[in-house]
Amino acid sequence: MANHLPCGIELPQVFFDGPVDMDHIRKFATQAETLGYDSLWLQERIIGDFTMLEPVTLLAYVAAITTKLRLGTSVILLTLRNPVQLAKAYSSLDCMSGGRAVLGVGLGGGHLGSHEEVFGYSRDKRVTRFTEAIEVMKLLWTEPKASFEGQFWNFKDISMEPKPMQKPHLPLWFGGHHENALKRAVKYGNGWMGAGSSSSNAFMRESALIRRFLDEAKRDPASFGYGKRAYLAVDNDKARAEKRIRKWFDRRYKNADLGPRVSIWGSAAECTEKIQEIVRAGAQHIVFNPMFNEMEHLEVCAKEIIPHL
Numbered sequence: 001m002a003n004h005l006p007c008g009i010e011l012p013q014v015f016f017d018g019p020v021d022m023d024h025i026r027k028f029a030t031q032a033e034t035l036g037y038d039s040l041w042l043q044e045r046i047i048g049d050f051t052m053l054e055p056v057t058l059l060a061y062v063a064a065i066t067t068k069l070r071l072g073t074s075v076i077l078l079t080l081r082n083p084v085q086l087a088k089a090y091s092s093l094d095c096m097s098g099g100r101a102v103l104g105v106g107l108g109g110g111h112l113g114s115h116e117e118v119f120g121y122s123r124d125k126r127v128t129r130f131t132e133a134i135e136v137m138k139l140l141w142t143e144p145k146a147s148f149e150g151q152f153w154n155f156k157d158i159s160m161e162p163k164p165m166q167k168p169h170l171p172l173w174f175g176g177h178h179e180n181a182l183k184r185a186v187k188y189g190n191g192w193m194g195a196g197s198s199s200s201n202a203f204m205r206e207s208a209l210i211r212r213f214l215d216e217a218k219r220d221p222a223s224f225g226y227g228k229r230a231y232l233a234v235d236n237d238k239a240r241a242e243k244r245i246r247k248w249f250d251r252r253y254k255n256a257d258l259g260p261r262v263s264i265w266g267s268a269a270e271c272t273e274k275i276q277e278i279v280r281a282g283a284q285h286i287v288f289n290p291m292f293n294e295m296e297h298l299e300v301c302a303k304e305i306i307p308h309l
Helices: 022-035 055-065 083-096 110-119 126-142 179-188 200-216 238-253 258-262 268-280 294-308
Strands: 007-010 039-042 070-073 101-106 146-149 154-158 172-174 191-194 225-234 264-266 285-290
Touching: 007 294, 022 055, 022 294, 039 055, 039 285, 055 070, 055 083, 083 101, 083 126, 126 146, 126 179, 172 179, 179 191, 179 200, 191 200, 191 285, 200 225, 200 268, 225 238, 225 268, 225 294, 238 258, 238 264, 264 268, 268 285, 268 294, 285 294
Parallel strands: 007 039, 007 285, 039 070, 070 101, 101 172, 172 191, 191 225, 225 264, 225 285
Antiparallel strands: 146 154
């Protein structure tokens, strides 16, 4: 794949209409590597009325059947995770994959209230819990003996092995669109991934804020990556595409009206033009997220869209 921009694609993870199809996942992952994609990505939803595989477990499987693809999450719901366990899991994944893991984290949206109750967590001070978790993981990844004293975690002189293969630690990317979330991304992260459920115009505004915060922090812009998830429906029949988008968003987000507003859809040429707008806004990495006909989209993106980015 001759392209000027690193492009990833969402690995099949959600199964609305049938059982988990590991053969489909295997074929998709290996073909993505053959076609020259940069990375595979997953999301996290723990509670829901449709089948969605747990991301770290699935990435460990994919690490065993690929050799080059970077393996990312966008995003892990960090306030629902124990950071010591997550640090261990991702250190293991990074070593098992030969240094290909990327951890994307986020607070998650308002729908997570029910999740936090099930996990026994309060929404009070969730931002503090989030930032402490980041600090805990970084310490465990980089220090032979780590100590931490916070509101939620306290420990002294503990070791965790193995350390990540990537140094000083594996890349940390952040989700979110609120101004405070973007500030946290700049303070703690290596990159930021614009949500697929936000529009291209929103991405442009948020990218501008990121650049401002990098400047205010006197941080080298080259040390920070920008990405955008693109919910994608390549179909010359736009009426059919819109119908399928609305159905997918209704099942995934319980919001059919959101789909046509934030998705990229139409012919391959029309989709390319819309993605080029995102690239001009500053995106350095695109994650395609097909909503149907996943294998067909895998081929179309590689052969008809990415070469023009």
